[in-house]
Amino acid sequence: MVRVLAFLFLVTAALALDPLPPERIQALAAYSNAHGGHALLIRQNGKTLHESYSNGHTQNEPHRIYSGTKAFWCLTAFAAEKDGLFKLDDHVADTITEWQSDQRRSKITIRQLLDFTSGLEPLFGLHQNDFKDRAAAALKAPLVGTTGKSFIYGPASLQVYHELLKRKLREKEQTPIRYLERKVLGPLDLGPQRYLPDPKGTPLLAAGFMQTALQWSELGSWLLKHEEIVSAFKPGNVNRAFGFGIWNNHAAESKSAREVDVEDTLDKKWHAQSWGNACLCRSAPADLIACLGSYGQRLYIVPSQKLVIVRLAKDSKPNDAQMLRLLFANTR
Known part of the structure; x- marks a missing residue:
């Protein structure tokens, strides 16, 4: 009986997830394409909501994911x-x-x-x-x-x-x-x-490492199934937005949250960088975590929405706040 109830709870939780509005997905895809995007993959609860390849790139083409x-x-x-x-x-x-x-x-x-x-x-x-x-x-x-x-x-x-x-x-x-x-x-x-x-x-x-969008998404899907690992990505005391190779949006739930362009900030000398109350996007869920690679390589994971997003690109000026706002503005 306990197992049946647990199964029903999981099924109910899965059905309760609000799918991303198609118009928001299309807005993100258009933005990505216009800013050097090569691939965009969005999966929720194991289901592919969007998969596209642009600017001459294809599904099976590995990309450098840098950091x-x-x-x-x-x-x-x-x-x-x-x-x-x-x-x-x-x-x-x-x-x-x-x-x-x-x-x-x-x-x-x-x-x-x-x-x-x-x-x-x-x-x-x-x-x-x-x-x-x-x-x-x-x-x-x-x-x-x-x-x-x-x-x-x-x-x-x-x-x-x-x-x-x-x-x-x-x-x-x-x-x-x-x-x-x-x-x-x-x-x-x-x-x-x-x-x-x-x-x-x-x-x-x-x-x-070089991976396709589908390959990199496997890391996101695996982390969604291992909450104990996600919770172990404890950030350091100095930069609360980073730990163990993973960036996070935790500060977004604070009134003092400050959107930070990570790559611009990292281009500065370490002693000139400011990470206080840093978040990727104030409009995005606070439990969002991310792997960020140079030139717009992105793996976003949102555990509360069972969401995995991969973007591969050659983007000279990636803007996490803008991209995430296209998906999540007014949805929190």
């Missing part, structure tokens, strides 16, 4: 914690033992690497495919901010995380790439990705 890559690697941290490899609040120096003698580095936690509050210089040069040794450079990255109090977006912290995971997996005769494929990509029915290894074989964690 959308980060979330996949960050998911390995939750798998590793579940497997008992570490806890997110462990100190990095417990594994990266060469940091133990450094008074400041020894205080950095794994969580701070993944919410970008470690204080490490970003080292954007690590993005280069011919960088000789990403791990060595990241481990020696200068501490330019205050650990736990400075949000510094960039590849260095993620490359330190890769080295930590590599050392944790060594005794199990596994590699971080293989672990990613088994624990994250496999459950999403995704195969090996574009890892952009350096000459030492170390992949780039900050970018590199």
